[in-house]
Amino acid sequence: MTEKAFQDSYPDDLSHCYGCGRLNPHGLQIKSYWDGEESVCRFQPRPYHTALPGYAYGGLIASLIDCHGTGTAAAAKYKDEKREMGSAPPLRFVTASLHVDYLAPTPIDVVLELRGRIKEIKGRKVVVAVTLSAEGSVCARGEVVAVQAPQDWIDKLKAESSKLKAKD
């Protein structure tokens, strides 16, 4: 498995996402890595991430699939361009669509494993298939269509982020 998480190479200004931003103290702060051709992320739900008693919340599962998917998309695009992950200009992906099939109730008290696989890279679009497993059983299967955020939008967001910081 690679050593540095995809999310740890996102620029600071783009690292406040509730799902994957390392600078969001309230968030999930997921970490994704390459494991051969697949990307992997392990996450232990917190006790309050309940759906029905004993099971993990479907919205959490969707969130994990979403952020692991966009992180995998960025990492794959860097690889495709033969660039080091995190090198400038940053490649940051947003979600165009998310689909999740909930195949079985997901236990809340174990570490969940997400595995991503690239289905397609075409221009600015990357499609990632993701499975979410608990103790070796696949509980959910998802697909993320991720789109590379345009550089001028990233620049605008960075400027907004600086303004917000200046206000603090």
Added chain:
Amino acid sequence: MTEKAFQDSYPDDLSHCYGCGRLNPHGLQIKSYWDGEESVCRFQPRPYHTALPGYAYGGLIASLIDCHGTGTAAAAKYKDEKREMGSAPPLRFVTASLHVDYLAPTPIDVVLELRGRIKEIKGRKVVVAVTLSAEGSVCARGEVVAVQAPQDWIDKLKAESSKLKAKD
């Protein structure tokens, strides 16, 4: 608009969901109501529900669509059976699949409005189409395929919930 939220009629034992459980103090505690033939839910994202600066997190949007969808499914099924919402035995729906198309970045600093519409009720399955809007513009469009949880599963979950409480 109806006065009592769908989620406020869920039985206590099934009211710990992170998205919609009124007994989950860490959760989103969404509230959904009928507004004519549509269901409506309004939610103000918290500042930490960030995606990129200034915008709401896609996983939050998926979570809102999910729980508003399953709540609408339950309410629609009660209506279909000409029963009062919340009357015993409880009708509780779980998500079989969730699809979200993110049409435009969703601002984080306004109240978001979700509107649900029943596409299909067939046996134990209810399909709900949901839009999520900010200031009158649709930012995301979703579909929830919800399935009525079997009564014996609900009974088992209630028993588990009582055991957890006994441990407290």
